[in-house]
Amino acid sequence: MNREENIKQISDTSRIWDIAVIGGGSSGLGVALDAISRGLTVVLLEKADFAKGTSSRSTKLVHGGVRYLAQGDIGLVLEALKERGKLLQNAPHLTENQPFIIPIYTWFDRVQYSVGLKIYDWMAGSLRLGKSKFISKEETIRRLPAVKQKGLKGGVVYHDGQFDDARLALAIAQTADDAGACILNYASVKDLIKNENGKITGLKVKDELDGTNYSLQAKMVVNATGVFADKILQMDQPGSPKMIQPSQGIHLVMDMDFLGGKDALMIPKTKDGRVLFAVPWHGKLVVGTTDTLREKAKLEPEALEKEIDFVLETAAGYLTKAPSRKDVKAVFAGLRPLARPKEGSTKTKEISRSHKVIVSESKLVTLTGGKWTTYRKMGEDTVENFPEISGELLVPSQSFEMKLHGFTERVPEGHWSVYGSDAKEIKGLAKSDPALSEKIHTDFPNLMAEVLWAVKNEMAVRVEDVLSRRIRMLILDAQAALDSAEKVARLMAKELQKDENWIQEELIAFKKVAEKYLIKA
Numbered sequence: 052m053n054r055e056e057n058i059k060q061i062s063d064t065s066r067i068w069d070i071a072v073i074g075g076g077s078s079g080l081g082v083a084l085d086a087i088s089r090g091l092t093v094v095l096l097e098k099a100d101f102a103k104g105t106s107s108r109s110t111k112l113v114h115g116g117v118r119y120l121a122q123g124d125i126g127l128v129l130e131a132l133k134e135r136g137k138l139l140q141n142a143p144h145l146t147e148n149q150p151f152i153i154p155i156y157t158w159f160d161r162v163q164y165s166v167g168l169k170i171y172d173w174m175a176g177s178l179r180l181g182k183s184k185f186i187s188k189e190e191t192i193r194r195l196p197a198v199k200q201k202g203l204k205g206g207v208v209y210h211d212g213q214f215d216d217a218r219l220a221l222a223i224a225q226t227a228d229d230a231g232a233c234i235l236n237y238a239s240v241k242d243l244i245k246n247e248n249g250k251i252t253g254l255k256v257k258d259e260l261d262g263t264n265y266s267l268q269a270k271m272v273v274n275a276t277g278v279f280a281d282k283i284l285q286m287d288q289p290g291s292p293k294m295i296q297p298s299q300g301i302h303l304v305m306d307m308d309f310l311g312g313k314d315a316l317m318i319p320k321t322k323d324g325r326v327l328f329a330v331p332w333h334g335k336l337v338v339g340t341t342d343t344l345r346e347k348a349k350l351e352p353e354a355l356e357k358e359i360d361f362v363l364e365t366a367a368g369y370l371t372k373a374p375s376r377k378d379v380k381a382v383f384a385g386l387r388p389l390a391r392p393k394e395g396s397t398k399t400k401e402i403s404r405s406h407k408v409i410v411s412e413s414k415l416v417t418l419t420g421g422k423w424t425t426y427r428k429m430g431e432d433t434v435e436n437f438p439e440i441s442g443e444l445l446v447p448s449q450s451f452e453m454k455l456h457g458f459t460e461r462v463p464e465g466h467w468s469v470y471g472s473d474a475k476e477i478k479g480l481a482k483s484d485p486a487l488s489e490k491i492h493t494d495f496p497n498l499m500a501e502v503l504w505a506v507k508n509e510m511a512v513r514v515e516d517v518l519s520r521r522i523r524m525l526i527l528d529a530q531a532a533l534d535s536a537e538k539v540a541r542l543m544a545k546e547l548q549k550d551e552n553w554i555q556e557e558l559i560a561f562k563k564v565a566e567k568y569l570i571k572a
Contacts, residue, residue, distance in 0.1 A: 052228045052510045058258065060233045061094060061265050068094045068233075070437065071254055071269035073240050073283055075099075076106035077216075077423050078406075079275035080223040081430030083232050088449035089434065093232040094267065095224075096256055098239035100516045102220035104350060105277055106423065107520050108385030110302065110340050111332050113138055113146055113212030113424050117319070118326050120171055127405050129174055131424045135212050136178020138424070142214075142455040144462045144471030145222055148180045149213035149330070151317045152206040154191060154198050154369060161185060161204065164319065168209045181210035196311035197371050208314075213330065216423060217520035218469045221509060223426075225456035236510055243272065243286050243415070251287070251413045260512060270441040273433055274417040277388040278348035287415045294409075294419060296391040297347070301354040302339030303362050304381040304527055309374050310336050321365050329366065333466070335380065335527050338366050345386060352384040353567050381529040381568045390420050408433050414440050427451065466496045477504045492535045497522045502539050506546045514540050514561045529568035536561050 060066070070086045072079045075097025083095045097103070115132035116124070139146045155161045168183035184207070191198065191206035228234045237259040244253035244266065253268040274283040278297045285291060309329075310316060316329040329338045341358040359382060367373035390407060406421030406429045416436050421429045431448045438445050457471025467474040481488040481500035491497045505511035505521040517539055518532045519525040525532040540554045540561075547553075 052225055052234060052508065054235065054510050054512070057228075057233045057235050058238075058263075061235070061238075061256065061267050064266060064268075066268065068092050068267060068269040069441070070094075070271045070273060070434070071267065072096070072273045072275055073254070074273075074275035074277060074279075075101040075220075075224065075234075075236060076104055076275070076277050077102070077220060077223075077426040078277060078418050078421060078429050079273070080220055080227070081426035081428075082273050082275055082418065082433045083227045083234065083430070084223050084427065084453065085430035085434045085448050085450040086437075087227045087230045087232045088453055089446045091434070091437070091445075093227065094269070095227070095232065095234045096238045096240055096254070097236045098259065099350060100236045100513065100520060101224050101510070102217045102520055104279075105385040105387060106220050107217035108300075108302070108383050108526075109216045109423050110300070110328055111213055111216060111330060111337055112149075112328070113214045115171060115175065115211070115424070116422070117168070117171060117209075117211075117317070120167065120174075121319075124405070125174075127425075128171070130428060131422065132171075132175040133178060134425050134428055136175060136180070137451060138214075138427070139180070139212050141453060142219060142222060142458065144457050144459060144468050145219045145455070146212050146214040148210055149315055150181065150208055150210055150313075151315045151328075152186070152191060152195055152198075152208050153317050153319055154195070154206050155185070155204045156202045158204065161207070164207045168207060171209065179210075180212065183207060183209035194312050194314045195316060197309060198316065199369050199371055212424075213315075213332065214423075215333070215469050215523065217523065219455075221520070222455045222457055222471075225509075226453060229456060234510075236516075237512065240283070240286075243283075243413070244268075245413060249413055251415055270443070271437055272415055274415055275433070278386045280388060280417055280419055281348075283415070284411075284417060287411055287413055294391055294417075295348070296389045297345045297386040298389050299343040299345045299352055299355075299358070299384055299386055300340035301358045301362065301382060301384045302337050303359065303366075303374070303379045304335050304337055304383075305374055305378050306380070307331060307334065307336050309366075309370055309372060309378070316369065318365065318369055321361075327362070327365050329370075333523055333527055338362055338374075348386055351564060351567060352386050354382045354384045354570070358384075359570060376570055379570050380531075381526050382570050383526045383568055388419055388421075406432070408436060410436060410439070416440065473504075473508075477501060480504060491522065491538065492524065492531045494528065494531055495522075495524055497524070499538070499542060502542050503546060506543055511543075512547065514543065514557045515564055517543065518561070519564075525565060525568055529565050532568075533562065533565050536565070 069091035
């Protein structure tokens with residue numbers, strides 16, 4: 052991906068795009084991928100970096116949704132299980148089969164979860180990742196050495212998918228870009244352009260890096276901005292009622308020895324009815340999540356003290372070694388774009404996780420709700436509106452079979468896996484210059500060559516882009532990321548031809564963000 056080349060594409064005022072997508076998170080990227088798979092011309096505009104918001108702050112699971120099965124949302128689970136299976140086939144470098152264990156402390160729970168998960172297996176059909184089964188107390192302790200043993204009767208094992216969310220978002224962007232889509236980060240939509248009949252015909256866009264303004268024409272405009280969807284809806288129709296209810300979920304990251312083993316822990320019902328996961332991920336343990344209603348959508352949401360306490364207290368109830376605040380390497384928060392509930396309802400569990408596609412009088416197409424696992428299906432359902440909006444024919448979607456950028460039958464080992472087929476070239480970069488073969492941080496395997504690659508080939512233009520989303524150091528160990536920032540900034544400045552002032556401004560900006568990922572002991 053080359054940002055300068057893509058900027059040139061939107062500077063052509065005579066060009067009329069088939070679809071213009073606003074938003075570079077999972078839903079917007081899903082729309083772009085599906086549209087390009089049908090041969091449509093596509094431009095995608097993201098005001099910050101790809102997956103800067105919720106799409107880089109998930110529980111790192113590609114899952115059907117055991118909880119939604121318990122709630123009776125069969126349609127959503129079936130859809131998600133199908134998408135889960137195909138995603139693991141199309142992006143084996145970014146996804147994997149993750150075994151989970153539910154510790155069993157009552158015989159009723161054994162029956163309940165064993166039966167429920169057998170249904171979950173059956174619903175996945177030929178795309179099933181493994182068979183669920185009950186295991187003995189001894190095997191549960193062997194596989195989860197740090198689980199609380201008092202009253203333990205065994206465990207139920209089941210399988211779901213795991214992934215690197217920000218890297219998957221990038222791979223989708225690269226796949227669409229490779230196929231001819233114009234994908235841009237740091238390009239914000241400032242206004243909608245309408246004709247004399249009030250129908251949307253294009254967008255006014257600002258390059259957030261140099262301040263240049265552009266106008267582009269499009270047959271169909273998609274609002275896929277997640278928790279910020281209401282802002283675009285207000286542009287379309289000032290005073291329109293809010294559609295989105297942000298719900299915050301946080302995760303704490305700690306060392307793996309708090310759980311031990313390679314299996315993930317799933318606590319199906321906490322004291323307030325939530326599900327809690329403890330998932331091995333990139334050598335650390337990700338523990339979460341919460342479900343807290345927030346009134347205002349923020350690009351950089353912060354974990355509430357009560358949420359941190361809730362996760363720590365709940366985890367302590369199932370682990371032999373209770374984690375404390377000083378054990379947390381990083382905390383990150385994301386906002387789910389849920390459909391706003393009816394008046395008087397405040398329970399997030401009452402709000403549907405299914406996605407909705409809405410077309411306004413001006414023909415603005417808005418995609419709301421949904422979950423990471425079903426990003427492709429969300430995109431497909433959105434693009435299906437193209438004939439109604441444009442009056443033109445639409446060929447069938449091909450996105451279900453599309454292999455994502457970096458796809459390879461032989462996934463590289465270790466931290467190189469996320470690059471897939473690109474790993475060989477990055478290793479070559481490292482060999483070409485001793486400075487590029489240096490580690491970014493002594494506690495992490497990543498090399499300086501990866502920073503250069505991110506700038507040259509992955510549209511990284513800020514220190515945060517590299518340390519948070521290209522290399523996941525910020526959410527794995529916030530202090531390590533802070534310690535690495537200057538080294539990263541100086542290499543980026545050299546490649547981007549920036550001066551010392553840029554370096555210092557970037558370090559100040561990154562510190563401001565990174566401090567939100569640290570919690571005081």
